[in-house]
Amino acid sequence: MAYNGVLAQYGHLMDLPAHTLPITLLEGNTPLIPMPGLAAELGGGFELYVKFEGLNPTGSFKDRGMTAAVSEAAGRGAKAVICASTGNTAASAAAYASRAGMRAVVIIPDGKVATGKLAGAMAYGAEVIQIKGSFDDALNLVVQISQRHPIALVNSLNPYRLEGQKSSAFEICDTLGAAPDWLCLPVGNAGNITSYWMGFRQYNTLKQSGLPRILGVQAEGSAPLVIGHPVEHPETVCTAIRIGKPARGEEALQAAEESNGRIIAMSDDAILAAQRQLASHGVWVEPASAAGVCGLVHQIRTGQLDPKGKRIVAICTGHGLKDPDIITRQAATPRALPATLAAMEEAILGER
Numbered sequence: 001m002a003y004n005g006v007l008a009q010y011g012h013l014m015d016l017p018a019h020t021l022p023i024t025l026l027e028g029n030t031p032l033i034p035m036p037g038l039a040a041e042l043g044g045g046f047e048l049y050v051k052f053e054g055l056n057p058t059g060s061f062k063d064r065g066m067t068a069a070v071s072e073a074a075g076r077g078a079k080a081v082i083c084a085s086t087g088n089t090a091a092s093a094a095a096y097a098s099r100a101g102m103r104a105v106v107i108i109p110d111g112k113v114a115t116g117k118l119a120g121a122m123a124y125g126a127e128v129i130q131i132k133g134s135f136d137d138a139l140n141l142v143v144q145i146s147q148r149h150p151i152a153l154v155n156s157l158n159p160y161r162l163e164g165q166k167s168s169a170f171e172i173c174d175t176l177g178a179a180p181d182w183l184c185l186p187v188g189n190a191g192n193i194t195s196y197w198m199g200f201r202q203y204n205t206l207k208q209s210g211l212p213r214i215l216g217v218q219a220e221g222s223a224p225l226v227i228g229h230p231v232e233h234p235e236t237v238c239t240a241i242r243i244g245k246p247a248r249g250e251e252a253l254q255a256a257e258e259s260n261g262r263i264i265a266m267s268d269d270a271i272l273a274a275q276r277q278l279a280s281h282g283v284w285v286e287p288a289s290a291a292g293v294c295g296l297v298h299q300i301r302t303g304q305l306d307p308k309g310k311r312i313v314a315i316c317t318g319h320g321l322k323d324p325d326i327i328t329r330q331a332a333t334p335r336a337l338p339a340t341l342a343a344m345e346e347a348i349l350g351e352r
């Protein structure tokens, strides 16, 4: 049967109003990629998969929730959507709004958004406003604007975003035949960890699919859920999780606790190393998206998580193409050589 997006596939399991008018780009249905090579590097004896959410239509998992939020807004006749964004929400909101013929206004923190994300929002025709402030300031502003004007808020404070994002948990259970033993993922504003836990619990009630333990991973310079209080000036190269006061923080802590999992913080260096390690096995993700794998590697290496005989899924939330600069900045510029066979042979086969 043709695939028609997450609302067609799993909408009956989402709490959406009857007026919802499906707006889709056929998001979801992302691959669950086996990672035997990476598992072997970590000692082997377990199954490891990457759920590659960077293969959604706008390059991040945000599309799963955005199809639900924009479909609901379109169904009640909204003419505009607004969001605060570290980038991926902006690109996704812009794409779905354009699909629905609605205005999209996105507010982003000044100078802190990765190139591929800003370009996406612009390409889909969003009205992009930078503020001299943080993501948290931007979120404050869009909440106030949506309360004062008929403009639909599509940040993950919007409950329909979480409903749509549950679809990834359903897909994982359907692909594996059950929930994995562990689920590892990055945590920023904490909507995603919240919706995975909602989704797994719902599927377990319906189909006895079991429940994963959840390992949430923040970046050290932006780890309010690990240190126990908001971070006023969050700092990390992982722009997608550079959030000091997560809107769904309470729910995230609850998901970790109820699942018998935990939320930990990893350094930028360790996360970038995990990004390279993933790429060395063919999966290039943006820095924040490597946080889940980074936390898993750390927990296994320090003996805090015994993977033996387990089935582990790491969520890679966004595509590497979103943030090309982080790679090109660190890499040497390719050499320019004469266009001769001799020069090529020397470069490829000669002493290095």
Ligand SMILES: *Cc1c(COP(=O)(O)O)cnc(C)c1O
Pocket (backbone or CB within 6 Å): 060, 061, 062, 088, 089, 156, 186, 187, 188, 189, 190, 191, 192, 193, 240, 241, 286, 288, 289, 317, 318, 319
């Ligand atoms: C939004 C985002 C996150 C964080 O998700 P939350 O729901 O805010 O915790 C992580 N990675 C990427 C690529 C994102 O776009």
